[in-house]
Amino acid sequence: MTDDAYLFLVDDPAVPLGASVTAVEDLTCLETPAVRAWLDAHGVSATSPGVRLLPPEETDAIPDGAEKLPVPLNDDELDRLRRALMPGALARVEEELLAYRDCTGERDALLSRATAAGVPPHRIARLAGEDARTVATAAAQGQDRPSDPGPRQR
Known part of the structure; x- marks a missing residue:
């Protein structure tokens, strides 16, 4: 396991592995030269359906041989990524907990x-x-x- 999340490519966009970058939104790493160069080298954009993202604890699930790139995400970005991978009901409850934390803080x-x-x-x-x-x-x-x-x- 690594401390970085990973961007990776899937051949078939129907594969339910990882979250699309568009599902996570506003990732600062997408503006880095390394990520831009990686996307360009593979002829894809960040919004391409085959570009996926997994948090550090799940990067072992990336298929062997898949094109991948480690990307640092801040805590907020990691939370959004993890919620994007959850079933809808669980993600909604987490959103409610965050709202509660913010209002009670x-x-x-x-x-x-x-x-x-x-x-x-x-x-x-x-x-x-x-x-x-x-x-x-x-x-x-x-x-x-x-x-x-x-x-x-x-």
């Missing part, structure tokens, strides 16, 4: 800002769907931060 800061703005804790808990203790903890932590203005004085 700033939860404590938002709860603290709401407290600082003067929104009553019981109202914050109801609107945010959080437990009152969670709101109180986030508000207390926000008061400890020097950059947080803390609760508004009345």
